[in-house]
Amino acid sequence: MTPAVLADLVRSSAVQVLSARGLDHAALPERVTIERPRNPEHGDYATNLALQVAKKVGLPPRDFAQALADEVAKDEGVASAEVAGPGFLNFRLAAAAQGEQIRQVLAAGEKYGAGDALAGRRINLEFVSANPTGPIHLGGTRWAAIGDALGRILAMQGAEVTREYYVNDAGAQIDRFARSLIAAAKDEPTPEDGYAGAYIVDIAAEVLRREPGALALPEEERHQVFRRVGMALMLDEIKRSLHEFGTDFDVYFSETSLHTSGEVDRTVEELKASESLYHADGAWWLRSTEFGDDKDRVVIKSDGVPAYIAGDLAYLKDKMGRGFDLCIYMLGADHHGYIARLKAAAAAMGHDPDVVEVLIGQLVNLFSEGKPVRMSKRAGTVITMEDLVEAVGVDAARYELSRYSVDSTLDIDLDLLRKHSNENPVYYVQYAHARLASLQRNAAELGLELDANADLSLLTHPREGDLIRTIGEYPKVLHTAAELREPHRVARYLENLASAYHKFYDVGVRDAKGRVLPQGDEEATPVTFARLALCEAARQVLANGLAVLGVSAPERM
Structure with missing residues (x-):
């Protein structure tokens, strides 16, 4: 019996109790909360x-x-139900009912934990969206790990998720990028407001390889060549880095396309017609204070040039036109003002403001030998995704970035993540999986096969019960992680599951009655096959949870 099944049983029993007394059961919640006692x-x-x-x-x-x-x-399925304190209710499940959780895991395999809470929802998940002017920095790397994990979690709850990267290719930063490339191609100093680093030199050289006569072109034409080719090269580098990090996008959406297609102009005119924009001081303003913003926002400046928010408005309109019913934006710590702004934009277009959700991520700091790591080998000024991966590997980087709430500043200890010890969280979880995979190999060598019909009521040891109940929590953890947009809940759960398994295994090694496999001339017993099923269920859930985080589940370590 899973916690979800127990919750349904408790609710139906409450309906029965109240109906028998002629009382209305409308006050009962749709979902009964079931917790494990401390x-x-x-x-x-x-x-x-x-x-x-x-x-x-x-x-x-x-x-x-x-x-x-x-x-x-x-x-x-319930061995006992007892009242405690002012009205708490504690349950003990029958051993056979507890064991059914194992059978469910073995039957569902990779799909165990999936739900349908978001079935029918079409979600646009925009994350990373770093400017195509340099390698992805640590903040973007954090979003790459968390955003990808969140996309997987939402999909596990039945949502149709589109992962989207908004390419900011229309701003002044692209012109600064082009000027920096031209300076590097000429072997001149970096412009005062430009970009520096070895990657600029590399891209400039590649532009010249592809366009050998670029430097001889008239100034404006030369600028456009370096702008166009350089940005394409940088975006290809970003895509490559993300792919190697395990994060791929369904859509790369160009900001420039909103302007060249006329979508920005059309959106502005529609908002003027609906009186969501008003004219004052020579500019056009969005009535965003009417929708919770702290001030109205300029959309068209007094010189007739669209402000940055004009593109945001057109972009949101485009998303809604593609049929999404929820648009999640994952933005950096300096974008807090966008929460009210984007919700106001949705309301101005006639949508429920809640079709927009904005998650704000905080900064990431690296430490090694107790000191901050500040300089990149390639970018020069910021630590990049590739720097982090080179230092600790993809698995450790993704796991560590995913195991903390996004609204907290994250300090990463590189020395800890390099350790092959239980102090390293990702090693601790992966080692539990490898240990379980090894157990199944050893069982196979002894000629013992997994028995889906094993008598699971024999699993009565307290450590077995704790492991079973921890396994049974996984669907609820996934549901809550999706509901609250918090992938770190999965990582913390995996550490709890690994702990429950290590404790179960260590007790078994010390206590012959708790061992999983027979030793020496011992014969396998029904308990042997029950414990093998339990261990395989634990391995499967660890693998499922690691997959959700985009982290490998090694079979040997």
């Missing part, structure tokens, strides 16, 4: 449902809890 001695699971709704239905909490306990205990 103290295992209190039971396998607990709920505060009686405390939550007793007053609403007119019953004393403990009386309601006791009636609920009596009703739930009728189910053969």
Whole structure:
């Protein structure tokens, strides 16, 4: 019996209790919260449902809890249901019912944990979107790991997810980039407001290889060649880095295309017609304060040039026109003002502001030997994705970046991530998977095959019960991670699962009754096959969770 099944049982039992008393059960929540007690001695699971709704239905909490306990205990999957404190309800599951969680994992395999909470939703997930003027820095790398993981999590809940990268190729930064390339091609100093680093020299050389006569062109034409070819080369480099990092996008959307297609002009005219824009001081303003922004925003400046937000408006309109019902933007720490701005833009276009969600990511700092790492080998001024991957590898980088809430500043200890020890979180989780894979290989060498019909009611050791219940939490963890847009919940869960397995295994090694495989001349018993099934379920969930984070699940370490 999974926590979800127990939650359904508790709710249906509550309906039965209230109906028997002629009371309305409308006060019951759609989803009953089932938690694991902090103290295992209190039971396998607990709920505060009686405390939550007793007053609403007119019953004393403990009386309601006791009636609920009596009703739930009728189910053969529940060994006991007891009232605690002012109205908490603690459950112990029958061993056979607990074991059913293992069978569910083995049957579902890679799909275990999937749900349908977001079925039918079309979600546009925009992340990274770094300017095509240099390699991806640490902030963008954090978004690459978290955004990709979030996309996988949302898809696991049934959503149709489009991963999108917004290419900021229309701003003044592209002109500065072009000037920097021209200076490098001429072997001149970097312009004062330009970009420096070995990558600029490399790209400038490649532009000249592809366009040998570029430097001899008239100034404006030369600038356009370096701008066009250089930006394409830089974007190709970004795509390559992302792919090697395990992050691929469905759409690379050009900001310039919004202007050249006339979409910006059309969007502005539509907003003028709807009176969402007004004219003042020679400029056109979005009435964004009417939708929660702290001030109205200039859309068309007094000189007639579109402000940056004009492109944002056209871009959002384009997204909605493609049929998305939710647009998630993952932006850097300096974009906090975009939350109200983009919601105001959605409202101005006649949409519910909640079709827009903005996640703000905080900064990432690297440390080695207790000191900050500040300089990149290639970019010169910032640490890049490639610097981090070179230092610790893709798996460690992705895992570490994903295991913290995005709204917290992250300090990464490179020395820790290089360690092959339990202090290193990704090693700890991957080692648990490798250990379990090794166990299955050893079983095969002994001629022992996984038995899907093993008697799982034999798994009565406290460590076995803890491991089973931890395995059973995975679907809820995925659901919550999707609901709250928090992939770090999956990483923390995997560490808890690895801990539960290591504790189970270590107890088994010390206690012959807890060993998984027979030793020496010992014969395999029904308990052997039950424990093999339990271990394979744990391995499968570890593999599933690591896959969600885009991290490998090695079979040998």
